[in-house]
Amino acid sequence: MTAQRLSYTFDSTLETVDxxxxxxxxxxxxxxxxxxxxxxxxxxxxxxxxxxxxxxxxYDPGKKVTxxxxxxxxxxxxxxxxxxxxxxxxKIPDPLAPENLMKTSGRGIFLIRSFMDEVEINPSQTGTExxxxxxxxxxxxxxxxxxx
Amino acid sequence: xxxxxxxxxxxxxxVVDCSGRITLGEGSVQLRESIDGLLAKGQKKILLxxxxxxxxxxxxxxxxxxxxxxxxxxSGDLKLLNLTKxxxxxxxxxxxxxxxxxxxDEAAAVKSFQ
Numbered sequence: 001m002t003a004q005r006l007s008y009t010f011d012s013t014l015e016t017v018d019x020x021x022x023x024x025x026x027x028x029x030x031x032x033x034x035x036x037x038x039x040x041x042x043x044x045x046x047x048x049x050x051x052x053x054x055x056x057x058x059y060d061p062g063k064k065v066t067x068x069x070x071x072x073x074x075x076x077x078x079x080x081x082x083x084x085x086x087x088x089x090x091k092i093p094d095p096l097a098p099e100n101l102m103k104t105s106g107r108g109i110f111l112i113r114s115f116m117d118e119v120e121i122n123p124s125q126t127g128t129e130x131x132x133x134x135x136x137x138x139x140x141x142x143x144x145x146x147x148x
Numbered sequence: 149x150x151x152x153x154x155x156x157x158x159x160x161x162x163v164v165d166c167s168g169r170i171t172l173g174e175g176s177v178q179l180r181e182s183i184d185g186l187l188a189k190g191q192k193k194i195l196l197x198x199x200x201x202x203x204x205x206x207x208x209x210x211x212x213x214x215x216x217x218x219x220x221x222x223s224g225d226l227k228l229l230n231l232t233k234x235x236x237x238x239x240x241x242x243x244x245x246x247x248x249x250x251x252x253d254e255a256a257a258v259k260s261f262q
Contacts, residue, residue, distance in 0.1 A: 014173045039234065040201075047206055063171055096243050102217055104210035107242055111206055114241050 006069045010049075012057035012082075020067050021046035023076060027069050031136060033077050040115035041134055043074070047108040048080040048130045056082030056128050078132040086123035151201075153174040153182050162191045163229075165253070167200030168169050170208030179208075183215045183226075193261045194214030200211025204238060212227045216248060225249075 008023060010016035024045035028038040049065065057063035063083040070077040093100050095107045113119050116134035151168035164182060169175050186194060196215070202214075213227075219226040227249040231239070239245040251257035 017172060043205060046171075050206070101243060101247065102213055104214045105206070107206040107209055108243070111238075 004069075004071045008067045010065045010067065012053045012059050012061065014053070014064050015051055016065055020049035020065070020080070020148070023067065024069070025070070026078060028076070031071055033076075033134070033136075037134070039046060041078070041132075044077055044115040044132050045080065046110045047112050048078075048132065051108055051130070052080055052082035052084075055088065056084030058084065074132045074136060076136060078108055078134075079129060080132070081127055081129045083127045085127075086125055087121060087128040089121050090124065091142065095122045151178050153178055154237045155182070155186070158195075158254070159262075160259050161193045161195050161261050162186055163195045163197055163254070163258075165197045165200070169203040169205075170201055170211060171203065172207035176207045179211050179215065183218060187219065187222055187224070187244040192219060192222055192225045194219055194224065195229050195251070195254070195257050195261070196226060197229045198232065198235055200232075201235055202232055204235050209238060209242060209244065212248070213244065225261060227251055227257055227260070229254060 006027065008020075010019060021042045025038050025042035028041040033041065045067070049067070052065045053059065056112070057065065066081045068079040089109075092109055093106055095101070095103065095110045100106060112130070112132065116132045117135045120131040122131070123127040151166060151170055151174065151184065154165050156163050156165070164186070166179070170179055183194065186192075196212075216226050229251050231250060231252075236245070239248065239250075249260075
C-alpha cells in the first residue's frame with residue numbers, strides 16, 4: 001500500500017454522516033481490509049461524524065466537518081475535525097456501567113474505541129479532532145513473509 | 149440504505165419485520181414510530197424480527213433500548229428475533245445481549261409470550 005492522502009470537507013448535515021461512512025468503507029476496502037474490518041472502520045467513522053455534526057457543530061450551517069484519510073505502509077489514519085466548542089471526554093459516561101446500560105445514547109465513542117486500534121481525541125476551543133488508526137496487516141501492507 | 153418495516157399478527161403477538169439499516173435519522177425514526185403506533189393500539193406483545201437488518205449504529209442501538217423500555221413501562225414485552233451476526237456482535241460488546249430476550253425461532257418466540 002503506497003502512501004496516499006485524501007481530504008474532504010462536509011456541511012454539518014445528516015447526509016454527511018452517511019457520506020463519511022461510505023468514503024471510509026471505500027478507502028478501507030481499497031486498502032485491503034476484509035469485510036468485517038471494513039464494516040468496523042466505516043462504523044467508527046460514522047460515529048465520529050455523528051459526534052462532529054450533532055454534538056460538535058450542532059447542525060450549524062456555518063460550520064464544517066473535515067475528514068482526512070492517510071494510507072501508509074503500516075496504517076490507515078483517519079482524522080475527523082469539527083468546529084464546535086471541544087468535546088469534554090471526561091464527561092462521557094461509561095456506557096457499560098450498570099447505571100448507563102439502558103440509556104438511549106452515549107455509545108458512540110465506546111464503539112469507536114472498540115473498532116479501531118488507536119483513537120486520539122484532541123479537543124480545543126475551536127473544535128475537536130478525532131484521529132482513528134487501523135493497522136494494516138497482511139500482504140496489502142507491503143510486508144512479505146519469508147519463504148521456508 | 150433505508151429501512152423497511154411491516155407488521156403481522158401471530159397468535160396475539162405482533163411480529164415487526166425490519167429490513168435494511170437502523171441508523172441515525174430515518175431508520176431510527178421509523179422504528180420509534182412503529183413501536184409507538186403499536187402501543188397506541190394496545191399491541192404490547194412485540195417480536196422485533198431483525199433477520200434482514202444488516203447494519204445498526206449507536207443511534208439504532210439506542211432506539212432498540214428505547215423501544216424495550218417503553219414497551220416494558222406499559223406492562224408489555226418486546227423480544228428480538230433472528231439477529232444477524234453483526235447485530236449480535238454489537239449487542240454483545242455493548243453488554244445489551246443479556247438485557248434483551250433474544251430468540252432465533254419464531255414459533256418458539258411467539259409461544260414464549262403466552
